[in-house]
Amino acid sequence: MSEGTVDPMAPALFSYALRLGDDALILSQRLSEWASRAPEIEEDIALTNIALDLLGQARALLDYAAVIEGHQRDEDDLAYLRTERDFCNVHLVEQENGDFAHTIARQLFFSTYQLFLYEELISSTDELLAGVAAKGVKEAAYHHDHALQWTVRLGDGTEDSRRRMQAAVDRLWPFTAELFDADEVEKELAVHGIAVDPSNLRARWERAIHDALASATLTVPSTLWTSHGGRRGVHTECFGYLLAEMQYLHRLHPGASW
C-alpha cells in the first residue's frame, strides 16, 4: 500500500485482528489467575503454559491491529488503555475460572473453536494472519488435547468430578453460540479470503464437542438461551473486574517495565 492511500479494507481488518487478539488476551489473563492455585503443580505449569501461548498470539494480533490503525498506538496501549466497551472478545473467554471443571469446560469449548479457526486461517490471503494461524494451530491443538483429556477424566471419573464437570458444561454452554456469530466484518473479509467466516465452523465444532462429551459420559445441554454482544463491546458483569486487575499496574505506572 503506497503512502497517502487508505486501504478500504483497513477498518474491517483492524476489527478482525482486534477481536482475535482480544479473545486470546482475555483467556490468557483468566488462565494466568491459576498461577500458584492449580490443584497440582504439574497442572499449574500446564495452565500457565497455555496462558503464555495465548499471550504470544494476542501480542502478534494486537501489534498488527495497532499498525493497521495507524494512530500511533501500540500493543500495550490496546491491551492496557482501552475501556470495557472497546474490547471485542467473546463472552466465553471472560467467564470466571470457577472450579477446575469450569476452567476445563471453557478450555474445551474455546480451544476446539480456535483450533478449527486457525486451521482455516492458515490459508488466509493476509500474510500476518496466516502466519499467526500457522504458529497458533500447533498451540491450539495442544490446548484442545489438554482440555479433552481432562474432560474425559473428570466426566468419566468419580461421582463428584462427574457432577462438577456436567455443571460446568451446563453453565458455560450458553456462551458458545457467540463463537459462531458472523457480522459484516467477517463476511466482508471472508469474501476476499482474509478472514474465516466463523458460522462455517459450527457444524464441525458441534460434532467434536458432542463426541468429547459422549466419551466423557456427559450430557449435551439443552439450554436454549444464548449470550451475545462481546464483539460489539457489550460484556458480562465479571469483565470489569478482570480489566481492573489486568490494567491497574500499567495505568498506575505508565510504561512500567522490568
Place this chain on the structure above:
Amino acid sequence: MNEIVEPPPPQKLAGPPPPQRLAGPPLWEVFIRGRRGLSHVHAGSLHAPDAEMALRNARDVYTRRGEGVSIWVVPSVAICASSPDEKDPFFAPAADKVYRHPTFYTLPEEVRQM
C-alpha cells in the same frame, strides 16, 4: 469426691470439616531424549493420574525450553534401584580395572558423544 476433669479439647472454629486429603496421583519418572542419536536421560519426576496425562505433564514441566524430541514416562514403583548399602559389592571392583577405560588412544575432536 472430685474427679479430675480433663479440659475440653480446643474448639475448632465453626465451618465445614476440612476436606479429606485424598491420596495424590501416582509418581512417574520422566526420561527425555535431547535429540536424535542420544539416549533418553532421566529428567525428573512428576505426579499424574495415568500414563497419558504423565506424558502431557512431562511435556509441560520438562520440555518448555525445547529440551526434547522424545519423552518416556515410567511409573516410579516400576523402578528397581540398587541400594546405597550395596555400593561396594556393586561398584568397587570396577575401580582398579583401568583397561576397561578407553584411555589408551586419543579421540578425534569431531567425536563428541562418547
